[in-house]
Amino acid sequence: MHLQGVDTVESISAEDFRKGYYAPMKPLVIKDLSKQWPAYTKWNWDYLKLMAGHEQVGIYNNVKSDAYTPINTADDYMNFADYIDMVSQGPAAWRIFLFNIFDHAPQMTKDFSWPEELMSGFVKKFPMLFVGGQGSVTHMHFDIDLSHILHTQFAGRKKILLFPFNEQYKLYRKPWEVLSLVNFEKYFDQQENKLDMEKFPALGLANGYEVTLNHGDTLFMPAGYWHHMEYLDSGFAMSLRAIQPSITGKLKGAWNLFGMRSIDTLMKRTAPEWWFNKKQAKIFRAAAKELETRPQ
Numbered sequence: 001m002h003l004q005g006v007d008t009v010e011s012i013s014a015e016d017f018r019k020g021y022y023a024p025m026k027p028l029v030i031k032d033l034s035k036q037w038p039a040y041t042k043w044n045w046d047y048l049k050l051m052a053g054h055e056q057v058g059i060y061n062n063v064k065s066d067a068y069t070p071i072n073t074a075d076d077y078m079n080f081a082d083y084i085d086m087v088s089q090g091p092a093a094w095r096i097f098l099f100n101i102f103d104h105a106p107q108m109t110k111d112f113s114w115p116e117e118l119m120s121g122f123v124k125k126f127p128m129l130f131v132g133g134q135g136s137v138t139h140m141h142f143d144i145d146l147s148h149i150l151h152t153q154f155a156g157r158k159k160i161l162l163f164p165f166n167e168q169y170k171l172y173r174k175p176w177e178v179l180s181l182v183n184f185e186k187y188f189d190q191q192e193n194k195l196d197m198e199k200f201p202a203l204g205l206a207n208g209y210e211v212t213l214n215h216g217d218t219l220f221m222p223a224g225y226w227h228h229m230e231y232l233d234s235g236f237a238m239s240l241r242a243i244q245p246s247i248t249g250k251l252k253g254a255w256n257l258f259g260m261r262s263i264d265t266l267m268k269r270t271a272p273e274w275w276f277n278k279k280q281a282k283i284f285r286a287a288a289k290e291l292e293t294r295p296q
Helices: 014-022 045-052 080-088 106-111 201-205 247-270 272-292
Strands: 002-005 028-030 056-059 076-079 095-099 128-132 137-141 148-155 158-163 207-213 218-221 226-231 235-242
Touching (some): 014 028, 014 218, 045 080, 056 080, 056 095, 076 080, 080 128, 095 137, 201 272, 247 272
Parallel strands (some): 002 207
Antiparallel strands (some): 095 128, 137 226, 148 218, 148 235, 158 226
């Protein structure tokens, strides 16, 4: 793989952001965006427990989905306060994603502001919390609705691998899904990384980015960007989503949500092994074409 660092700025003007990153679909880390928010100093583990500790939440382990697993199916459920106690006290490879804590604690929306000077189209009904214990992993995928994302880290460190959407065949994308067939777990650890370059040789052609987020860092992930995340420490982050302004972008996101996902879920329930084998054959054919067209 060919990786480079993500551009990082303390702050950026709206014009520079739109010209340099939003329009060309290039990721960026903004370090000062969240520092003006009350959430920057206010949000911690105890505050989250106070706001929504009594809620039941779906939690997810590090096991990659298989032929039978519908997208976004939780592996277990537990009380949010108990989950926070578990992950905040040490390594715990369990995570929560797409948790709209603001439905349960709407007062928390006063702790941050929507950076509408940078982009429009924010889905203000769905700011989302992402929580993970040290060692937990978000496997390589792109967001199904194809929104632009501002992802702000509030506790702990998180290491992220990013690729533009058009690298999908080099990443062995599963057809009818938003996931990669490849396990990138511990990709940064030379002794423990699980990348199988012999089985997935097209990975060697993929061009992407690598970045570590710290407290207060905000990552701009353009629509459709592939991302793999690993929690170096137990921590949590918030994502603000903005729908693409183009009709084409909106339609593709809607198709993924209501068409592609429904068809894949139906096939996994009715003919999982046949569906998996059919998709896997297509994955490797697409990767083979990438290898055939590489510069000699």
